[in-house]
Amino acid sequence: MNNQVKLIDADKLRIWLAKRMHHPRIYGDPFKCVLDAMLNGEFDPDTPPVPTIKPGDxxxxxxxxxxxxxxxxxxxxxxxxxxxxxxxxxxxxxxxxxxxxx
Known part of the structure; x- marks a missing residue:
């Protein structure tokens, strides 16, 4: 069983919703659209940058x-x-x- 917390990027979700709110007929059921996009990883947070400072610097x-x-x-x-x-x-x-x- 995987107990790792799964996060989404709120800004990506907000932008995604804003693009679609003006055309509800084109995209169909809003709940299903959001769920499908979530499952496809469209709102996954970006990988954090690797720090450039390291021991010895x-x-x-x-x-x-x-x-x-x-x-x-x-x-x-x-x-x-x-x-x-x-x-x-x-x-x-x-x-x-x-x-x-x-």
């Missing part, structure tokens, strides 16, 4: 203007544990707040 914190080195990425893939060169305490920070430094 030198990074720059955009807000605090500090540089450091990534030691590990959190299990969620949204945060990095960084050891800072500027004397700050090592910490987990959001990947969105970091840039890779060459």
């Amino acid at each position: 030198k990074v720059y914190h955009k807000r605090f203007k500090a540089q450091g080195k990534v030691k590990k990425i959190s299990a969620s893939g949204k945060r990095a544990y960084v050891v800072w060169f500027d004397g700050y305490v090592p910490s987990y920070v959001s990947l969105d707040s970091l840039e890779v430094v060459e």
Whole structure:
């Protein structure tokens, strides 16, 4: 038995419905149309982007203007544990707040 949660992208559903709401006779039973589209994967969420920051990368914190080195990425893939060169305490920070430094 597969207990994995199946999600849909609400924006894709909204756009799909908006395109069809002006022509109800063309598309037939609305419930069946939505169900068929769902089963065909038309509303499946896009695959999230793979983070480009990885352990060992030198990074720059955009807000605090500090540089450091990534030691590990959190299990969620949204945060990095960084050891800072500027004397700050090592910490987990959001990947969105970091840039890779060459």
